[in-house]
Amino acid sequence: MAVAPVDDTLTLAELTRDPYPIYRRMRAETPIVKVPAANRIFLTKAKHTKMVKDDPELYSSDDPVTPMRRAFLAHTLMRKDGEEHRRERMAMQPAFSPKVIKTDWADLYRTIATDYLDRLPRGETVDLFTALCGPVAARILAHILGLDEVSDADMQRWSQVLIDGAGNFGFADEPFERSDAANAEMDAVFDSLVPRHRAQPNNSAFSVMLNAKDPIPMSQVYANIKIAIGGGINEPRDALATIIYGLLTNPDQLEEVKRQEAWADAFEEGVRWVAPIQASSRRVTRDLEIDGIDIPEGVTLMTIQASANRDEDLYEDGEVYNVFRNKAPHQAFGSGPHHCAGAHISRRTVGEIMLPMLFERFPDMRLDRPEEVVWSGFGFRGPLNLPVKLN
Amino acid sequence: MVEVTFVQPDGSRITVQGETGASVMETAVGHGVDGIFAECGGAMMCATCHCYVDEAWAERTGEPVLGEEDMLECAAAEQRATSRLSCQLKLSGDLDGLIVHLPEEQA
Numbered sequence: 001m002a003v004a005p006v007d008d009t010l011t012l013a014e015l016t017r018d019p020y021p022i023y024r025r026m027r028a029e030t031p032i033v034k035v036p037a038a039n040r041i042f043l044t045k046a047k048h049t050k051m052v053k054d055d056p057e058l059y060s061s062d063d064p065v066t067p068m069r070r071a072f073l074a075h076t077l078m079r080k081d082g083e084e085h086r087r088e089r090m091a092m093q094p095a096f097s098p099k100v101i102k103t104d105w106a107d108l109y110r111t112i113a114t115d116y117l118d119r120l121p122r123g124e125t126v127d128l129f130t131a132l133c134g135p136v137a138a139r140i141l142a143h144i145l146g147l148d149e150v151s152d153a154d155m156q157r158w159s160q161v162l163i164d165g166a167g168n169f170g171f172a173d174e175p176f177e178r179s180d181a182a183n184a185e186m187d188a189v190f191d192s193l194v195p196r197h198r199a200q201p202n203n204s205a206f207s208v209m210l211n212a213k214d215p216i217p218m219s220q221v222y223a224n225i226k227i228a229i230g231g232g233i234n235e236p237r238d239a240l241a242t243i244i245y246g247l248l249t250n251p252d253q254l255e256e257v258k259r260q261e262a263w264a265d266a267f268e269e270g271v272r273w274v275a276p277i278q279a280s281s282r283r284v285t286r287d288l289e290i291d292g293i294d295i296p297e298g299v300t301l302m303t304i305q306a307s308a309n310r311d312e313d314l315y316e317d318g319e320v321y322n323v324f325r326n327k328a329p330h331q332a333f334g335s336g337p338h339h340c341a342g343a344h345i346s347r348r349t350v351g352e353i354m355l356p357m358l359f360e361r362f363p364d365m366r367l368d369r370p371e372e373v374v375w376s377g378f379g380f381r382g383p384l385n386l387p388v389k390l391n
Numbered sequence: 392m393v394e395v396t397f398v399q400p401d402g403s404r405i406t407v408q409g410e411t412g413a414s415v416m417e418t419a420v421g422h423g424v425d426g427i428f429a430e431c432g433g434a435m436m437c438a439t440c441h442c443y444v445d446e447a448w449a450e451r452t453g454e455p456v457l458g459e460e461d462m463l464e465c466a467a468a469e470q471r472a473t474s475r476l477s478c479q480l481k482l483s484g485d486l487d488g489l490i491v492h493l494p495e496e497q498a
Contacts, residue, residue, distance in 0.1 A: 098466070329430075335432045343498065344498060
């Protein structure tokens with residue numbers, strides 16, 4: 001029995017800049033540690049993060065003080081447990097299933113990918129992060145959700161505004177003013193699309209939810225679409241940018257990936273290496289103990305999957321990108337009831353479609369100055385730019 | 392202990408001993424059987440532990456539980472009458488000798 005050690009000096013700014021050396025030290029010295037700057041107890045070992053995610057009775061997603069509720073103007077499925085969560089999630093899951101991806105979306109995704117690759121100039125240095133990764137993620141998501149009419153720019157802006165609001169732990173006014181405005185815009189657009197989806201039922205998430213035999217309330221349909229916007233652009237965008245960086249800075253691996261067509265492995269290793277969603281919160285529902293450390297009821301734990309994915313218990317040399325490492329399950333998509341609903345889609349869109357098409361189109365592209373790539377983020381992480389010479 | 396045999400799509404077989412009360416998924420993962428991913432850890436949220444119960448055992452394993460059918464429809468491989476999520480198949484003495492077939496793909 002012991003209380004968790006406290007890391008008084010660690011700041012969110014340090015974690016945002018480069019959390020990985022910090023997590024490595026935590027795994028070795030203080031795997032369960034209180035971080036006052038985040039007002040959370042961090043769990044940095046894979047066995048602990050998985051245990052917590054897999055047990056929603058002891059570790060609830062329902063956080064009564066989450067800024068997410070204020071940002072989304074709704075209690076969303078991300079913060080629900082049990083049957084309530086399952087019902088709302090299953091209402092849109094069919095739109096994300098491998099079968100529907102195959103029958104409805106795969107050809108469309110290839111067309112979109114071709115279209116966005118066609119726009120890239122040859123022989124110049126282009127920031128692939130803003131010119132490709134973000135827009136293509138937005139376009140694909142717009143179709144999956146049934147928001148075909150919405151522009152890439154609006155999709156990306158709404159997503160960022162929702163994320164900023166959901167991460168507004170200090171409850172400052174400004175981020176919520178922006179999320180309120182975005183909510184009003186989204187609601188108006190959703191209202192305008194209801195007649196189309198009712199008249200022409202299709203496999204988009206919006207249509208599937210609207211036309212279900214036993215539909216969930218309209219307020220939750222809207223909330224689900226918003227969660228998917230907030231949670232469905234950054235991750236494929238950052239995953240794609242991270243993997244491109246990993247391959248271009250490891251040319252020997254890139255050659256081998258091309259030879260074996262090991263794009264799926266390149267994808268899995270990329271999201272293991274730098275998980276686009278690095279950390280999640282769970283509220284402890286009763287006094288308990290994790291590995292000899294007292295954890296009081298009501299405390300919020302932060303499962304650091306970014307750290308779990310480099311845990312020395314599972315990975316040799318986990319700090320480096322290595323497509324051909326010994327396989328071990330990673331937690332980039334989480335675990336338990338809230339396991340990422342977009343896992344199948346991201347594997348197919350990023351792993352099976354975007355990566356091979358990009359490297360086929362620009363077989364000699366180069367990242368001449370990898371040191372200019374800026375990485376950032378504590379909750380969400382990825383490169384902020386990717387200046388690649390296309391030829 | 393309960394004996395379970397996993398048959399890979401290429402026909403190769405591995406037989407392991409599972410604990411009574413454990414799920415077929417847990418038994419597979421615990422023994423490092425390829426082809427069961429179980430990404431959601433048994434929460435019936437991912438359909439990456441999909442298996443086909445051998446015809447001879449299908450009656451004894453019974454019907455999918457509430458909600459399982461919906462998730463099976465999201466599985467990567469073809470859904471058949473014998474499709475189950477292996478996280479929902481609990482081992483008991485009745486199932487000693489159980490044979491399950493693994494699909495071509497899970498994710």
